[in-house]
Amino acid sequence: RAGALTYYDCMMHTPERLAFEFIQGAVENGALVANYARALSLTGTADQVDGIRIRDLMDGREYDISARLVINAAGPWADHIADDEAHGAVKLQRSKGIHLITRRISRKALTLFLEDGHFFVLPWRGHSLLATTDTPYLDDPDAVRVNEADIAELLSKVNRGLPEARLNRADIRHCYAGLRPLVADPAGADIGDSTYGVSRGSEIFDHQKAENRAGLISALGGKWTTSRHLAEQVTDLALRKLGRPKLPCRTEHTPLPGGHMKGFADFVQEAQAAYPAHDPALIRHLALNYGARLHRLMEVAAAAPALATPLAPGLPEIGAQIHYAAKSELALTLEDAVFRRSGLCALGHPGQEALARAAQIMGGVLG
Structure with missing residues (x-):
């Protein structure tokens, strides 16, 4: 028995530019942005975070930035920022996903389900965007790359689901990889060779409550579609910790700078x-x-x-x-x-x- 359905969804044309629009919006509302600055470590004592040490990647100099409260929203790097020799409460399960850009094999967006997973085919700039793999990633987040095994896996799925596509390695125009910062199962359950079943939910980790470490909040997990809601929750918690009055959140009605x-x-x-x-x-x-x-x-x-x-x-x-x-x-x-x-x-x-x-x-x- 087989079935199909049609539904409509949104698509980000350029995620990198959307991310930059969030940064621009923050700047326009008073944020000071430090570009090309790598977070090295938190500063303070074992029970009180009072800032963060950064390195200017353009000249190599290091600086300490003081803060009453640090919000760790570093995505796949969040556990690296929050944890040190004395702390290790933040647990992430990094999931690697790759995308392939190939010759156009469909003029419509498709989702196909196989016995061992599913994949997407999206029309994009006159080509097809194929997505995605969902495998555990245990290495350095800075070292994530597309490898031949990833490519072979995704091409195999697409050709099994759409035999008429007959895609091969030569049809690939471009490929790239990304990491999903999934919240790890606290029970430490074995997920095998796929992270597809791991929750895409988010978690706000209050380090003062969990490990008596004041001055630090970590925002874990989440995704683009729920990012504003997560930010609203984190901001509400930050205001409470700073003793500030809670203000009505405007994010639901506020377009990004380029969205007016x-x-x-x-x-x-x-x-x-x-x-x-x-x-x-x-x-x-x-x-x-x-x-x-x-x-x-x-x-x-x-x-x-x-x-x-x-x-x-x-x-x-x-x-x-x-x-x-x-x-x-x-x-x-x-x-x-x-x-x-x-x-x-x-x-x-x-x-x-x-x-x-x-x-x-x-x-x-x-x-």
């Missing part, structure tokens, strides 16, 4: 009409990545027309994106500009010409 628009379709039409000299497809592509900040990007392009052209023939990314990343979006490395701001490398290697021009533009901004 009545509707995306209408916004795209208005933007295309406002910039008739540019390809409508380019304007839509930029709107997907920048939202209402599109207008700031177009101001950069208008001031230097050479930046309004693609970084290389056939690419949707333009020079203004690299300029804007370096000047207004805290990017100090080419890697950040091409992977985490502009999306230039979202489909794999964009070609030497595009990278060389991006480096030239960025160098001109940063000196």
